[in-house]
Amino acid sequence: MFDSTSMLIYTLFYIIVSACFVFRTTEFVSNGLTVENLFETYIGKEFDAFVTHHIKRTALTVIVHSCIPFVYLLGTLIANDSETEFVYRHFYELCCLALLPIICCCSVVFKWMSNDWANHPLALLLNRYDPADWKLVANEISTEYQCLQKLTLSCGTLTRTIVTNNWVISVKSHSVCVAKKMESSFMVYSSDDHSSTLDGTPGSVQFINIQVIPIRARVKSFFIRIKTEDFKTLEEKIGQPIQIANNIKLQRSRTERFIEVFRDQVCQNPVYTNFTAADLDDSTCAGCLVNPPDVKLTKCCDDTEIPDMPNCTSCQCRPMWCVDCMAKWYESRQPQNNPTMWLSSKCTCPLCRRVFCILDVCPLANTELAQQTS
Numbered sequence: 571m572f573d574s575t576s577m578l579i580y581t582l583f584y585i586i587v588s589a590c591f592v593f594r595t596t597e598f599v600s601n602g603l604t605v606e607n608l609f610e611t612y613i614g615k616e617f618d619a620f621v622t623h624h625i626k627r628t629a630l631t632v633i634v635h636s637c638i639p640f641v642y643l644l645g646t647l648i649a650n651d652s653e654t655e656f657v658y659r660h661f662y663e664l665c666c667l668a669l670l671p672i673i674c675c676c677s678v679v680f681k682w683m684s685n686d687w688a689n690h691p692l693a694l695l696l697n698r699y700d701p702a703d704w705k706l707v708a709n710e711i712s713t714e715y716q717c718l719q720k721l722t723l724s725c726g727t728l729t730r731t732i733v734t735n736n737w738v739i740s741v742k743s744h745s746v747c748v749a750k751k752m753e754s755s756f757m758v759y760s761s762d763d764h765s766s767t768l769d770g771t772p773g774s775v776q777f778i779n780i781q782v783i784p785i786r787a788r789v790k791s792f793f794i795r796i797k798t799e800d801f802k803t804l805e806e807k808i809g810q811p812i813q814i815a816n817n818i819k820l821q822r823s824r825t826e827r828f829i830e831v832f833r834d835q836v837c838q839n840p841v842y843t844n845f846t847a848a849d850l851d852d853s854t855c856a857g858c859l860v861n862p863p864d865v866k867l868t869k870c871c872d873d874t875e876i877p878d879m880p881n882c883t884s885c886q887c888r889p890m891w892c893v894d895c896m897a898k899w900y901e902s903r904q905p906q907n908n909p910t911m912w913l914s915s916k917c918t919c920p921l922c923r924r925v926f927c928i929l930d931v932c933p934l935a936n937t938e939l940a941q942q943t944s
């Protein structure tokens with residue numbers, strides 16, 4: 571198809587660059603090569619005026635993306651050095667063709683812009699929540715977005731889910747959907763597993779698509795996409811249970827899986843009996859303030875032979891932690907990018923900082939944990 575090498579190289583280069591721009595690769599985003607960054611003076615900052623920012627951003631994104639084929643053709647004027655090339659012979663026809671998407675998109679955006687953006691899909695959506703003046707709703711959302719308590723969950727660089735006090739917002743390249751939390755129901759609709767994540771953390775990761783179904787008339791349902799490990803956080807922030815479709819099995823988070831392994835190991839350790847009821851004194855775990863303490867750090871291992879590791883010592887603190895909180899503490903002190911080393915590694919007591927390993931975490935006698943020992 572290509573007679574000249576320069577045209578072939580230019581075409582490949584252009585395809586890669588525009589794909590990276592449209593799909594917002596991490597490199598492009600971190601170097602500011604995004605629509606919202608390049609046109610920041612016109613679009614404004616998201617934090618200052620959330621709704622206005624996204625109305626302008628989506629409109630401009632549509633136009634910028636529609637220009638990609640036309641800019642390619644303009645580039646061929648420089649890159650092409652052969653008169654037999656297809657683009658050279660049909661340049662004007664191709665230009666007309668490439669102008670079509672630009673004309674279509676511009677006319678759509680002009681329609682959106684009329685009456686101070688009142689015809690933009692997001693403004694029309696907000697209009698359903700306040701038929702008198704959509705800008706009141708827009709201001710409410712913008713103010714809530716500035717609040718520190720909002721939850722933001724990113725899924726790659728293309729989609730973002732924001733939960734404020736009253737609203738659930740899904741931000742995508744070309745669209746923004748909102749729904750009032752109290753007036754919507756939520757359901758996990760589908761899930762997909764991936765063997766490794768983009769940020770390089772090992773292990774598999776699961777994504778779920780949650781359908782947000784607004785009860786209000788003429789407000790369409792939409793999807794939000796999050797990592798399964800954020801599911802509990804999202805459910806808490808939404809303040810109502812999220813239903814899960816029958817055929818979907820949520821993957822447990824890495825912490826949940828680690829707690830189970832940790833618990834299994836602790837159950838195999840010697841039971842600790844050298845304490846009195848007064849030591850516990852009806853206390854609750856210092857971590858979760860819910861469970862009774864059920865582990866004690868006592869040196870049981872034989873670690874004198876291991877080089878490059880501090881030796882374990884018995885800590886003198888009274889039993890203060892439940893096994894789950896101890897597991898979470900232990901996990902938080904390990905190198906996050908290398909879970910295979912965790913069980914053979916060491917940690918320090920949360921209070922006195924004495925060194926212990928997993929073999930030194932002993933279940934307290936007469937606790938439920940001690941009864942599970944094998």
Ligand SMILES: [Zn+2]
Nearest residue numbers: 855858892895
């Ligand atoms: Zn606890």
Ligand SMILES: [Zn+2]
Nearest residue numbers: 885887919922
């Ligand atoms: Zn201690």
Ligand SMILES: [Zn+2]
Nearest residue numbers: 871882927930
């Ligand atoms: Zn030890």
